[in-house]
Amino acid sequence: MKKTVITIAITALLTAVLMISGYFIYTKIINKDNNANSNMTKKNENNSENVENQIPNDIKNISLEEWRKVIALFYKEHYGYKPDNVTCTEVGPNIIYVTIYHNTELVAEYTLDAETGIASSPTERTANFFKGIFLDNLSTKANFKNNECIAIGYIEKGKEAQIKEKYFNSDIEYESLTTVVEGDEYQFIVIPKSLDATLRIWKYNVSENGELYSEELLLEAVGTPLLIKTQCTEVFPRVGVEYEFGDTKFTIPLMISGMDGKFTITDYKNLVKDISIY
CATH class of the missing domain: 3.30.200 (Phosphorylase Kinase; domain 1)
Known part of the structure; x- marks a missing residue:
């Protein structure tokens, strides 16, 4: 009888030990799986965010x-x-x-x-x-005097390096310029004095009566230097630059003189700084 009681007690004790051990092992496995799933979820979320924030390396063919x-x-x-x-x-x-x-x-x-x-x-x-x-954070080295509020310059072909060196701090700044393309024969650089000034680039045409009129607004920008490429401008201007800031508003046609091949400023000479490179 005594042996039977002892045997039952030992059996019960072993059973309890096995149950407790099994419970701890089960809990550990469950926690491990939960942690693994949690880490996997976070990893997937991070991967998804990285994909969302990834910028293509090549600008060509971006959808x-x-x-x-x-x-x-x-x-x-x-x-x-x-x-x-x-x-x-x-x-x-x-x-x-x-x-x-x-x-x-x-x-x-x-x-x-x-x-x-x-x-x-x-x-x-x-x-x-x-x-x-x-x-508009691009810093230029154009110096304005008195009432001058905009700098415009004609760039002869092959003189781009001189423009970069004289008016910009790096090639990257020049190459990052907003560019208006209305041809490829002539190039003009336009630099507003104020970052709050509005520039409008107009395409011109000539009516049957020989009158010049603005045909199309090519670009409107605020406070940023521009590079303008256009066709022949000796007979009549193909493009004009409209400047507006506060109470000051005027338009400068981009023309090249047929006599000396230089940029021609007919009006608002006190407001425009000529930075042409010949």
Whole structure:
């Protein structure tokens, strides 16, 4: 009888030990699996975020969906939030119309050059979405005197290096300029004095009566230097630069003299600084 009681007690003790050991082993396995699943979830979330934030290395052949992600990331980095909706609509060869919506409101509109990544807006700072920078931060070395508020210069072919050296701090600044292309025969550099000044680039045409008129607005930008490429401008100007800041507003046609091949400023000479390089 005594042996039977002892045997039962030992059996019960061993059973209890086995049950407790099994419970701890089971708990450890479950916790390990939960931790593994949690880590996997976090890893997947991080990978998803990294994919979302990844900017393509090559600007060529970026899809509209990729541009949408690039622009959303630009806003997150520079404005502290990701817009609720970014729309990208191709409106011409390498030209994309961009709208930014946040909290159901239209925040901004841009015209994006898909070849350079440069985006201009009538209300927002000019930016290069691809490079992730604002272009109105470009510092030039143009010095203005008295009433001068805008610098315009004709650049002869082969003199680009001199313009870079004289008026910019690096090649990157020059190469990041917003560029208006209306031909390829002549090049002009335009630098506003104020970062708040509005520049409008107009395309000109001539009526049957020989009257010059503005046919199309090519670009509107705020406070950023511009590079303008245009066709022959000796007979009549093909492009004009409109400057507006405060109460000051005027337009300068971009013309080259047929006599000496130099940039011709007929009006507003006291407001325009000629920085041409011949």
